[in-house]
Amino acid sequence: MGRQERPLDPGAGPEQRFAFALRKLRSEAGGPTYRAMAQRTPYTVSTLSRAAAGEQLPSLEVTLAYVAACGGEREEWERHWRQTSEEIALRAVEDDDAEPPYQGLARFEPGDHERFFGRDRLVDDLVGLVRTHRFVVLVGASGRGKSSLLRAGLIPRLRGAEEPYESVGEPYERPAAVRILAPGEHPARTHAEALAPMGGEGGESGEGETVVVVDQFEEVFTLCRDPDERKAFLDRLLDARRAGSGLRAVVAVRADFFGHCAEHRELAEACRDATLLIGPRAPDELRDVIVKPATAAGLVVERSLTARLIAEVAGEPGGLPLLSHVLLEAWRRRRGRTLAEATYDAVGGVRGAVARTAEDVYARLTPAQASLARRVLLRLITPGEGAQDTRRGVDRAELDWGDPADTTAVLDRLARARLITLDENTVDLAHEALITAWPRLRGWVAEDRERLRTHRQLTEAARAWEELRRETGALYRGTRLAVAREWAARDGALDELNAVERAFLEASIGLEDGERAAAARRARRLAFLAACLAVLLVVVTAVGVVAVRQRHSAVEAQRVAVSRQLAAQALDLVDSRPGTAMLLAVEAYRTAPTPEARGALLSMSARRSYQAELTGHADAVSEVAFSPDGTLASVGRDGKTVLWDARHHTRLATLTGHATWLRAVDFSPDGRRMATGGDDRKVVLWDVAHRTKVATLTGHRGPVKSVAFSPDGRTVAGSSDDGTVRLWNTDPRRTATQLCTALSRDLTREEWRQLIPEKSYRRTCDMG
Missing domain, CATH: 3.40.50.300 (P-loop containing nucleotide triphosphate hydrolases)
Known part of the structure; x- marks a missing residue:
C-alpha cells in the first residue's frame, strides 16, 4: 500500500468527501500501489497520490485516470466530479467578496460602463x-x-x-x-x-x-x-x-x-x-469582451480558451449573454489568477453553463420552493404568438402567494445566480436567453403555453379591475369567464393566482352565479304566468270549439243540400246533354260525397262504352304494343303476330315466324322495326312496312319472356328464363353483342362457354 495516507473526514467539505470516495474505490479494487497505478496511466505517482489527498479537487483528466486504474465507471465518476465542482464553485461564490468582471446573463447598467468593452x-x-x-x-x-x-x-x-x-x-x-x-x-x-x-x-x-x-x-x-x-x-x-x-x-x-x-x-x-x-460582434470585439474585463480585474484568460470561445460564439444568434454567463462561471471556478480552458469544460461550455447553473439552483430548493420558483419564472415570460417568447417584468406585488418570506427566499436564490434581476419594485428575467438555454424552463413554457396566455389575460383583467376600484363592469362574463373557469379547474391552477387575481375570478364567478339565479327566478315567474295563460286559453278554446262545431254543422248541412241538388240535375240531363251531366255529377261528389252524388257518377260511368273488339287470334293473347304511328301489334299462344289499324279497327296483317307461344312484342322508336319473342327461344326482327322478317336472333336457352328496343333503335334486348339478357344490333351487317347476367343461379366457367357461342357475341359480362 506504500506510505500511510492522512485520514480524511467526509464531512469536512466537498474536497475531502471526493478524496474519501476515491480511496474507497482504490480499496475495493484490491488496494493497488500508486506506482502500479502510474504504470497504467500517463500520470506520476505523486499526481495520483495528491488526487486522493483531499487538499483540493483534482482535474477531471486526473480523476478519470485514477478511476480507470482502479476499474471504476467513467461516466459515473465524471458526473460525481462535476457535482463536486459545482458545490465548490457555489461555496467559493458565497465566500468570495471580489466583484466579478463579467455580468453573466444580467445586462450592463450605466455604472458598469468601465467594464463595457467591444x-x-x-x-x-x-x-x-x-x-x-x-x-x-x-x-x-x-x-x-x-x-x-x-x-x-x-x-x-x-x-x-x-x-x-x-x-x-x-x-x-x-x-x-x-x-x-x-x-x-x-x-x-x-x-x-x-x-x-x-x-x-x-x-x-x-x-x-x-x-x-x-x-x-x-x-x-x-x-x-x-x-x-x-x-x-x-x-x-x-x-x-x-x-x-x-x-x-x-x-x-x-x-x-x-x-x-x-x-x-x-x-x-x-x-x-x-x-x-x-x-x-466581430472577432476582435469578442476578444475585447473576453479579455479586457479579466485584465482590468488582474486576471488572465488562457489563449486557447479565448480562441475557442470566439470560434463558438461568432455569428451565433443570442450567443453574447451565454458567453458572458460562461465567463462568469469560469471566473467563479478560477484557480489563482487564470481562467483555464479546463474550467470552461467543467462548467459545460457556452450552451451548458446556463442550464447547469439554473439546474443547480433549482435542485437546492425544497419541493415547496421549487414549485414557487416555477410559478415565479413563468410569470416573467410572455408566450410568443408567431414570434419568440419574451421576458416580462412584473411588480413585486404580483408575486403575492401567501408567505412573503418564502417568496423572498426564492427570489434571492434566483437573483444570486443572476437568473433574474431585482429592482426596487420590479422582478425580471436576467435575459431572454434563459428561456431557450434552460431546457427545464423551455419545457415548462411549451407545456403550459395556452394556459400561460389565458393566465396573462386574467392577470391584465384583474389589474384593470383593481385600478377601476373593483368596478363590476370590468369582471369576466360569457366566453372569457368560461375559459377562465376551465383553466382554474385543472390541478394546482388556483395556487398560481395571487390575491387580486383570485378575488377577481371569485367575483366574476359570483356575479355570473347570481345572474343565473336571478334568471332562474324570472323563468319560474314566467312559467307560472304561462300556466295561468294556458288555463285561460283552454277555456277560451273550449268556447271557440263549440262555436266552430255549430258553424261547421250548419255549413255541412248546406253542402249536402247543394250536392243532392246537383246530382238530381245531372240525372235530368243524362240523355239530352251527357257532357254537362257528367260535369254536374263530378261537382256534386266534390261538394259532398252523398249517396245521390255517388249514384249520379255510377250512372254516368255505366253509359261509357268501348270503341271496338278486335278478333284475329285462335288462342289466348299474351302481349300488345303500339307503334309511334298508332299501329297495334298483338301476339298470342297460337304463335301469330297480328298487326291492326287501331283507328279503323281493322286487321292489317298476320305474321308467322314462330312455331310456339309468343310472349313478347315491341316496336322500335321510329316504328320501322318490330321484335317478337316466345317459347321457341328466338327473337324475330320484322320490317313493319313490308311485313317481312328481317332476322332471327338466337342464343337463349329458355323461353323469351320480354323484348325491348333501345332509345336509339340500334339495339334490341331479350330476356329469358335461362337467367340471361341478350343484346343484338338491329343492323344485320354489324356483329351482335351479348350481355349475360346470372340472375337465377351461379354458372361455372364451362357452363358459360357452352352457353355463349364464340362467334355470336362481342362481349360477355359476368354479373354474378
Whole structure:
C-alpha cells in the first residue's frame, strides 16, 4: 500500500468527501500501489497520490485516470466530479467578496460602463445618430446586447458630453435629463411624467433637451393590449420628432418585432429616417469582451480558451449573454489568477453553463420552493404568438402567494445566480436567453403555453379591475369567464393566482352565479304566468270549439243540400246533354260525397262504352304494343303476330315466324322495326312496312319472356328464363353483342362457354 495516507473526514467539505470516495474505490479494487497505478496511466505517482489527498479537487483528466486504474465507471465518476465542482464553485461564490468582471446573463447598467468593452464603434454611431436626429431606432436580435449598449454605452456618453455639437440645423447640448424606461402593460399612464421634457415644453429651463431611452420597445406590442393606450404612448413619444418639443427619443426593439412598427404610419416614417441595426460582434470585439474585463480585474484568460470561445460564439444568434454567463462561471471556478480552458469544460461550455447553473439552483430548493420558483419564472415570460417568447417584468406585488418570506427566499436564490434581476419594485428575467438555454424552463413554457396566455389575460383583467376600484363592469362574463373557469379547474391552477387575481375570478364567478339565479327566478315567474295563460286559453278554446262545431254543422248541412241538388240535375240531363251531366255529377261528389252524388257518377260511368273488339287470334293473347304511328301489334299462344289499324279497327296483317307461344312484342322508336319473342327461344326482327322478317336472333336457352328496343333503335334486348339478357344490333351487317347476367343461379366457367357461342357475341359480362 506504500506510505500511510492522512485520514480524511467526509464531512469536512466537498474536497475531502471526493478524496474519501476515491480511496474507497482504490480499496475495493484490491488496494493497488500508486506506482502500479502510474504504470497504467500517463500520470506520476505523486499526481495520483495528491488526487486522493483531499487538499483540493483534482482535474477531471486526473480523476478519470485514477478511476480507470482502479476499474471504476467513467461516466459515473465524471458526473460525481462535476457535482463536486459545482458545490465548490457555489461555496467559493458565497465566500468570495471580489466583484466579478463579467455580468453573466444580467445586462450592463450605466455604472458598469468601465467594464463595457467591444462596442466602441457602435456606441460612436449611436451617439452620432442621437445628436443629428430627434428620433432614433436601435434594432437587433435577442442577445445582441441592445439593453447594455443603451445603458452602459449611450447613456454615459450623453451625460459626459461637454461641448455643443452642431447637428442638422440645430445645436446639440448636454441633455437636461436622460430617462430610461420599458413600456410595460400601460405605457401611456405609467410613463406620462417621463415623457414630459425637463422644464416644460421646449426645454424652458435652458438646460438642454430631455433624452428618453425606451428599452424593450417590443413590450408596446406584447404587453400593452389596449390599442388606444398604445397609440397614445406612440403619439407622445413621436412628438420628439418636432423641433421645440424639448425631447429626443431612442427606442430599442427586438428584430422579430420590427415589422410591427409599420402598423403606425408616423412610427414607420421615423424608423425609415434613423435606424441603427446591430449585427453580430466581430472577432476582435469578442476578444475585447473576453479579455479586457479579466485584465482590468488582474486576471488572465488562457489563449486557447479565448480562441475557442470566439470560434463558438461568432455569428451565433443570442450567443453574447451565454458567453458572458460562461465567463462568469469560469471566473467563479478560477484557480489563482487564470481562467483555464479546463474550467470552461467543467462548467459545460457556452450552451451548458446556463442550464447547469439554473439546474443547480433549482435542485437546492425544497419541493415547496421549487414549485414557487416555477410559478415565479413563468410569470416573467410572455408566450410568443408567431414570434419568440419574451421576458416580462412584473411588480413585486404580483408575486403575492401567501408567505412573503418564502417568496423572498426564492427570489434571492434566483437573483444570486443572476437568473433574474431585482429592482426596487420590479422582478425580471436576467435575459431572454434563459428561456431557450434552460431546457427545464423551455419545457415548462411549451407545456403550459395556452394556459400561460389565458393566465396573462386574467392577470391584465384583474389589474384593470383593481385600478377601476373593483368596478363590476370590468369582471369576466360569457366566453372569457368560461375559459377562465376551465383553466382554474385543472390541478394546482388556483395556487398560481395571487390575491387580486383570485378575488377577481371569485367575483366574476359570483356575479355570473347570481345572474343565473336571478334568471332562474324570472323563468319560474314566467312559467307560472304561462300556466295561468294556458288555463285561460283552454277555456277560451273550449268556447271557440263549440262555436266552430255549430258553424261547421250548419255549413255541412248546406253542402249536402247543394250536392243532392246537383246530382238530381245531372240525372235530368243524362240523355239530352251527357257532357254537362257528367260535369254536374263530378261537382256534386266534390261538394259532398252523398249517396245521390255517388249514384249520379255510377250512372254516368255505366253509359261509357268501348270503341271496338278486335278478333284475329285462335288462342289466348299474351302481349300488345303500339307503334309511334298508332299501329297495334298483338301476339298470342297460337304463335301469330297480328298487326291492326287501331283507328279503323281493322286487321292489317298476320305474321308467322314462330312455331310456339309468343310472349313478347315491341316496336322500335321510329316504328320501322318490330321484335317478337316466345317459347321457341328466338327473337324475330320484322320490317313493319313490308311485313317481312328481317332476322332471327338466337342464343337463349329458355323461353323469351320480354323484348325491348333501345332509345336509339340500334339495339334490341331479350330476356329469358335461362337467367340471361341478350343484346343484338338491329343492323344485320354489324356483329351482335351479348350481355349475360346470372340472375337465377351461379354458372361455372364451362357452363358459360357452352352457353355463349364464340362467334355470336362481342362481349360477355359476368354479373354474378
